[in-house]
Every structure is written in C-alpha cells, then in structure tokens.
Amino acid sequence: MPFYHKLGKIPPKRHTVFRKPNGELYSEQLFGTIGFDGMSTNSYHVHRPTMVKEIKGQYSVKPEIALENHIKSYRFRGFQVKSKADYLESRTIVLTNSDVNIILAAPQESMTDYFYKNSDADELIFIHKGSGTLRTHLGNIDFKYGDYLLIPRGIIYQLRFDDKDNRLFITESRRPIYTPKRYRNWFGQLLEHSPYCERDLRRPDTLETHDELGDFLMKIKKQDEIFDMVYASHPFDVVGYDGYNFPYALSIHDFEPITGRIHQPPPVHQTFETDAFVVCSFVPRLYDYHPDSIPAPYNHSNIDSDEVLYYVDGDFMSRNDVDAGHISLHPAGIPHGPHPGAAERSIGKTKTEELAVMVDTFKPLKVTKAALEIADEDYHKSWLESSH
Numbered sequence: 001m002p003f004y005h006k007l008g009k010i011p012p013k014r015h016t017v018f019r020k021p022n023g024e025l026y027s028e029q030l031f032g033t034i035g036f037d038g039m040s041t042n043s044y045h046v047h048r049p050t051m052v053k054e055i056k057g058q059y060s061v062k063p064e065i066a067l068e069n070h071i072k073s074y075r076f077r078g079f080q081v082k083s084k085a086d087y088l089e090s091r092t093i094v095l096t097n098s099d100v101n102i103i104l105a106a107p108q109e110s111m112t113d114y115f116y117k118n119s120d121a122d123e124l125i126f127i128h129k130g131s132g133t134l135r136t137h138l139g140n141i142d143f144k145y146g147d148y149l150l151i152p153r154g155i156i157y158q159l160r161f162d163d164k165d166n167r168l169f170i171t172e173s174r175r176p177i178y179t180p181k182r183y184r185n186w187f188g189q190l191l192e193h194s195p196y197c198e199r200d201l202r203r204p205d206t207l208e209t210h211d212e213l214g215d216f217l218m219k220i221k222k223q224d225e226i227f228d229m230v231y232a233s234h235p236f237d238v239v240g241y242d243g244y245n246f247p248y249a250l251s252i253h254d255f256e257p258i259t260g261r262i263h264q265p266p267p268v269h270q271t272f273e274t275d276a277f278v279v280c281s282f283v284p285r286l287y288d289y290h291p292d293s294i295p296a297p298y299n300h301s302n303i304d305s306d307e308v309l310y311y312v313d314g315d316f317m318s319r320n321d322v323d324a325g326h327i328s329l330h331p332a333g334i335p336h337g338p339h340p341g342a343a344e345r346s347i348g349k350t351k352t353e354e355l356a357v358m359v360d361t362f363k364p365l366k367v368t369k370a371a372l373e374i375a376d377e378d379y380h381k382s383w384l385e386s387s388h
C-alpha cells in the first residue's frame with residue numbers, strides 16, 4: 001500500500017538490538033518488493049523465519065488450456081463451479097495469460113492444516129459470498145460480502161470462513177497490483193477525485209504472535225507448482241512490523257461512483273491498476289441526467305484488450321439472461337455492446353442497482369478446460385434479434 005503502517009512492537013531504529021524478554025534477539029526480516037526499489041516491510045520474528053525442516057514435494061497447478069487462440073465471446077456460469085472442502089483445491093482457473101489467472105473458488109472449510117504463500121503473484125480476492133478472517137503473518141483483517149482482499153505476493157496467509165457457503169472471484173496477478181496512479185499525488189496520497197480514500201482501505205488490525213516450534217506445513221506457489229515445505233516455527237510469530245508492504249481490504253460498497261450528464265466511460269469505474277490489466281467496480285449509482293441520455297453503454301471495441309465482467313448482484317441493465325456469478329468474456333478484436341432492447345429499455349431510467357467487477361487485460365486470455373465445462377457456447381450469437 002502506498003502509505004505507512006505500523007503494528008505491534010518495533011525498536012526505535014532499524015537494524016539495531018531488539019531483544020525478547022528472555023534476552024535473545026528477535027529476528028529482523030526486511031520484506032522487499034521489486035528488488036529493494038518497491039514497497040517493503042520490516043518485521044520482527046520470535047524465531048528465525050528461515051528454518052526449513054523438509055521439502056516434502058511439489059505438484060503442478062498449471063491450468064489446462066482448451067482454447068489458446070480464439071475470437072469468441074463467452075458466458076461462463078460461475079456458480080456451477082462445484083464447492084470443495086479445501087481452499088487451494090477449490091481454486092479453478094477459468095481464464096489465463098502470462099500476466100494473470102482469473103479464478104473461481106467455492107471453498108467450504110477454513111484453512112487449518114497448512115499456511116499458504118503465493119511467491120510470484122499478488123492475489124486480489126473478491127468476496128461474493130461468505131465472511132470470515134484473513135489471517136496473515138502481518139496481522140488479520142475481517143472480511144465479508146463485497147470486500148476486495150489485496151494480498152501482495154509473499155504474504156503468508158490462511159482464510160477462516162464463518163460457514164460453508166463461500167464464493168470467491170480471484171485475480172492472481174504476476175504484475176504488482178496498485179491503486180491507480182492518477183488517483184494519487186506525488187507523495188502517494190489519494191486525491192480528492194479518487195472514488196475511495198485511505199479511510200476506506202482497511203489495514204491489518206490484529207497481530208497474532210505464536211511462539212511455537214514444531215512442524216508447520218507451508219504450501220508455496222511458485223511458477224505454477226505448489227511446494228510443500230515444513231517449517232520449524234509457527235509462521236505467525238511476528239511481534240511487530242512497519243512499512244508499506246502489507247495486505248489490505250476495500251469494500252466495493254465503499255467505492256463512490258462517478259456519474260455525469262451523459263454515459264461515463266469505463267475508466268471512471270477503475271479501482272486497481274497494473275501494467276497488464278485494470279480492475280473496475282460497477283456499483284449502484286444514479287444514471288446520466290441529460291434529458292436525452294441513453295444510460296446503457298454504447299457498442300464499443302476495446303480493440304486491444306480482453307474484457308472480463310463478473311456479475312455480482314442487482315439487475316444487469318445492458319445484458320439479457322445474465323445472473324449473479326456469471327462471467328462474460330468479450331475478446332479483443334471485435335466490438336460488443338448492449339443486448340437487443342437494452343438501449344431502449346434504459347432510456348428514462350434514473351438509477352441502477354448493478355454490482356459487478358471487471359478485469360480488462362491487455363494480452364488475450366486463454367480459455368481453460370474447466371471454463372468450457374460451465375460455458376454458454378451460444379453467447380457469441382446473443383446480439384442477434386430473435387428474428388435473425
């Protein structure tokens with residue numbers, strides 16, 4: 001996060017003597033990104049964070065690609081992805097390229113047997129259904145419906161769910177995910193025109209410090225493999241930290257929509273940015289107030305980006321036959337737009353209750369085998385009038 005956060009106990013000066021009550025030194029760890037140029041955090045551990053006991057094995061979680069090159073619009077029925085007990089097993093990659101995986105997950109159980117770390121991708125978890133606590137080695141954040149959880153690469157975490165009915169839409173990004181630069185001033189402070197401000201970003205507020213030795217299984221994702229590593233100390237043993245690199249939450253319900261007299265373009269919905277894709281939030285808002293405005297979007301060609309829309313809740317004005325949990329994929333290279341009747345239907349409407357998350361990628365997305373199992377193969381013809 002581009003602002004400073006401090007939690008727990010830290011010494012007044014970096015890289016100086018800081019002792020436990022028993023006189024031993026705490027183990028200091030600088031957690032940097034982009035070499036030593038990006039955001040970093042300085043944390044103090046009860047035990048050395050380097051005590052690997054065993055590397056038990058590794059297995060592939062590489063997605064199986066069904067469509068490598070294609071130009072077909074798709075609709076995927078996301079809630080048809082089956083629930084699974086385990087969080088990692090439930091993660092189903094539906095769309096992928098070298099920058100990003102778009103993942104659906106419906107885990108039923110909290111993570112208790114292992115800790116998880118994604119070593120080469122930031123994870124943006126959108127909570128469509130469910131509530132609970134994100135536990136991390138840098139502190140905990142409670143979550144509920146509508147939250148984005150941004151977990152930078154390398155953060156060790158567990159998800160605790162309150163019950164079994166959970167639906168997650170996860171964007172796993174090999175490129176760092178930031179708040180949009182145009183929302184920030186040269187110091188990093190969010191500006192007045194930003195649709196959210198620092199008060200809306202929830203930082204870790206509770207630090208768990210476990211002084212425990214034993215066998216602790218850590219599942220580490222690296223280059224499409226999961227490595228099972230056994231550590232000798234509890235991964236959540238930090239007594240304090242400070243810096244800029246930590247997980248945070250933002251509720252989509254705290255995103256303040258920007259509206260106008262005529263239809264506003266998609267960038268007004270932008271919530272996060274990377275150099276490979278953007279994430280936008282479509283939230284309940286008043287419609288355009290020019291007397292002749294057409295609130296439905298016009299046809300458009302995002303000629304050099306694939307558009308993924310994940311429908312969360314409300315009425316999806318521009319689409320016919322779209323339900324919560326559906327994903328539409330509108331690939332680069334061809335135009336798309338409102339469904340037949342949607343433009344006419346929208347005239348005179350004063351507001352929308354729609355809630356959706358959009359991911360626009362600059363490189364084309366490949367469709368996985370898992371995605372084709374929940375795909376509507378006729379969606380690409382859905383713009384024809386019924387008489388055609």
Ligand SMILES: [Fe+2]
Binds near residue numbers: 307330
């Ligand atoms: Fe679009």
